[in-house]
């Protein structure tokens with residue numbers, strides 16, 4: 001009951017901030033959303049963990065990671081061939097953008113969802129060398145056998161194909177949780193930047209695009225207190241110092 005009340009309170013606080021941001025009366029710095037073009041303040045989001053300042057675009061709801069990914073997608077546009085075939089795991093706000101990039105585009109999920117095929121990322125019944133683009137945002141941190149999934153993504157990509165597989169960077173160095181342990185977000189590990197070395201084991205080239213090197217007006221950083229970890233719901237998640245955290249999106253080429 002207390003948890004429900006807290007959730008309702010968080011939603012109300014976010015709703016009020018969103019309404020003020022849309023009305024142009026929310027104090028604070030102004031940003032530009034690269035997903036929908038909104039210009040103005042971004043309200044604080046009150047999630048299950050610590051509040052995230054300047055998190056979501058009040059107009060389209062794009063979070064920090066979506067804005068950074070939107071900028072990365074612009075960088076790969078010219079690298080895809082005409083008639084590109086694309087596959088996205090776990091449809092999200094990037095889906096319409098990715099669909100626009102590919103002549104042939106399908107979405108997939110481990111759970112049945114409208115418009116998606118059901119696919120286990122670690123055992124895909126798809127042919128080799130079939131796709132020009134595979135996209136899976138914030139998926140691999142949920143999968144214990146992540147290296148099997150990375151191998152499968154590599155297998156179904158055409159030579160020269162691109163995989164975009166960002167995970168949340170929430171630790172100074174990657175922490176694998178013990179078997180059966182997850183945190184409050186259902187993650188089986190807390191990835192650090194070193195996590196992307198696992199892609200380097202498989203792919204010919206891995207280029208990282210970070211919050212530090214894109215248009216700062218899009219607010220691509222994560223502002224939240226991570227010194228609250230570990231705690232009762234995330235017993236193995238490490239603390240991270242600082243109030244502003246880097247996000248990073250890898251562009252992998254087969």
Ligand SMILES: [Zn+2]
Pocket residue numbers: 033034035036037038057058059060061062
């Ligand atoms: Zn937006």
